[in-house]
Amino acid sequence: MQRWDADLRSLGWHAHSEAIEHMTDVLIEAATVAEMRRRGGGLRVLMERLGHRLLLNAAAVGRKN
Numbered sequence: 001m002q003r004w005d006a007d008l009r010s011l012g013w014h015a016h017s018e019a020i021e022h023m024t025d026v027l028i029e030a031a032t033v034a035e036m037r038r039r040g041g042g043l044r045v046l047m048e049r050l051g052h053r054l055l056l057n058a059a060a061v062g063r064k065n
Contacts, residue, residue: 004035004042018058
């Protein structure tokens with residue numbers, strides 16, 4: 001969990017908080033399993049399930065502030 005969380009934070013605090021707000025226990029488990037299989041896999045799962053637009057828009061807001 002720490003690795004995908006760090007990858008998520010690298011997108012910015014707004015993207016991180018937006019993603020955390022929409023996560024479920026099932027999604028957290030899926031991201032953790034994917035990350036254990038391959039570094040970066042957790043973030044890929046999050047981007048697939050939450051949508052690139054959701055996280056990228058939040059990251060853009062973070063850069064503006």
